Amino acid sequence: MNPSDRILPGVALMIAFCIAAPLIDVASKLAAQGVPVGVIVLGRGVVQAALMLPFVLAMRLPLATGRRDLALLTFRGALLLASTYCFVAAVRVMPIADALAIVFVEPFVILLIGRFAFHEAVGPRRLAACVVGFVGSLLVIQPSFAAFGPVAFFPLGTAICFAFYIIVTRSLSRSVHPVPMQFHTAFLSALLCLPMLALGTAAGEPSTTFVLPEGIFWLWVFCVGLASAVSHMAMTYALKFAPSSTLAPLHYLEIVTATLFGYLVFGNFPNPLTLTGIAIIVASGLYIIHRERVTDRARRLTTPSPA
Numbered sequence: 108m109n110p111s112d113r114i115l116p117g118v119a120l121m122i123a124f125c126i127a128a129p130l131i132d133v134a135s136k137l138a139a140q141g142v143p144v145g146v147i148v149l150g151r152g153v154v155q156a157a158l159m160l161p162f163v164l165a166m167r168l169p170l171a172t173g174r175r176d177l178a179l180l181t182f183r184g185a186l187l188l189a190s191t192y193c194f195v196a197a198v199r200v201m202p203i204a205d206a207l208a209i210v211f212v213e214p215f216v217i218l219l220i221g222r223f224a225f226h227e228a229v230g231p232r233r234l235a236a237c238v239v240g241f242v243g244s245l246l247v248i249q250p251s252f253a254a255f256g257p258v259a260f261f262p263l264g265t266a267i268c269f270a271f272y273i274i275v276t277r278s279l280s281r282s283v284h285p286v287p288m289q290f291h292t293a294f295l296s297a298l299l300c301l302p303m304l305a306l307g308t309a310a311g312e313p314s315t316t317f318v319l320p321e322g323i324f325w326l327w328v329f330c331v332g333l334a335s336a337v338s339h340m341a342m343t344y345a346l347k348f349a350p351s352s353t354l355a356p357l358h359y360l361e362i363v364t365a366t367l368f369g370y371l372v373f374g375n376f377p378n379p380l381t382l383t384g385i386a387i388i389v390a391s392g393l394y395i396i397h398r399e400r401v402t403d404r405a406r407r408l409t410t411p412s413p414a
Contacts, residue, residue: 117349120341121357127338129365131331132194132203133372138320138327139199145304145315147328148191152184152297154332155339159290162340168287176283183275183288184295188303190268191296196314197261201251202375204366208247208385209262211362214392215240216270233398236391243387250380285343293335355396359389 131151138147163170172180197206215237221227222234244263251259279288307315320328345354362385369375377385 114349114353117345117347117354118357120345120348121354122360124338124341124345125357125360126364127334127341128361129203129207129368130334131338132198132207132365133368134327134330134334135195136198136203136373138324138331139195141324142320142328143307143314143316143318144192144195144199145300145307146318146320147195147331148188149297149300149304150320150328151191151331151335152188152293152295152300154329155293155335156290156297158332158336159286159293163287163290166286168284170287170290172283172287172291176279179275179279180283180288180291181295181299183272183279183292185299186268186272186275187292188296188299190265190272193261193264193268197258197265200255200258201262202373202377203369204362204375204377204385205247205251205381206262206265207362207365208377208381208388209244209251209259210266210269211359211388211392212240212244212263213266213270213273214395216266217273218395220270220274228402230398230402233395236394236398240388240391240395243384243391246384246387247381250378286340289336289339289343293332356393359392362389 135147138150142150194206194210218229218233218237222229248259248263276288283291303315304317306312308317366377
């Protein structure tokens, strides 16, 4: 297949991801009106694992894994649990677009982790873009903090957890197929959620008390897992067809679709200060992607080809 012919399906699947991913947030916000946050997190893991298992079996992919990979998968599941909890707790009261905009500082967090934890080469321009991006996030957080209190910082927890989630995923991708990786992660996150719910129920903590959903809330919890499975599959296969450098800018379409769904379903629309912050975050992220392309191109030109 011609490389350009492979890119088009990848772009289409990435757009599908940007449409499906905000539906996780919509379903979470609807479910959170009648279901504790911890139960929604558990439901996501259970439903996503149940939906992914038939794909693993149909594709005859191995479920067994080595100790190292199991440890990393468990850590990935814990990161998914923490990031999902923080985000669902945030969108329970915050507009979806506001919370998602704060989460989009995640590329800056990854860059800073790479610079200071793994000593990766990161130039002053990209570091400056990180600072600008964080300033943009403060413009989103400030009005949200005034309106909703400390919960406005929860999306930052999601961003930090998801940054480590991406780093762990990169390590696992060398030895674990993406489809069973998603199954294991969802299953392990649900498993790890059980002791949290047990402790929350014993302590009487409302957000982590185990309560079975009732009526329409069963549907919303199921839709959280369904949208998660669909969006993650779309992202997985998008990366099989097109390089991440091509797809990365498209990821920012998710803010557009999240804003649209938030307005259509809940009547929420970002205020001017929040919109300014979103624009700064997006512009900073796109600039970092541009600089990484320039740096990668320069590296390839200066690296001698093998004889």
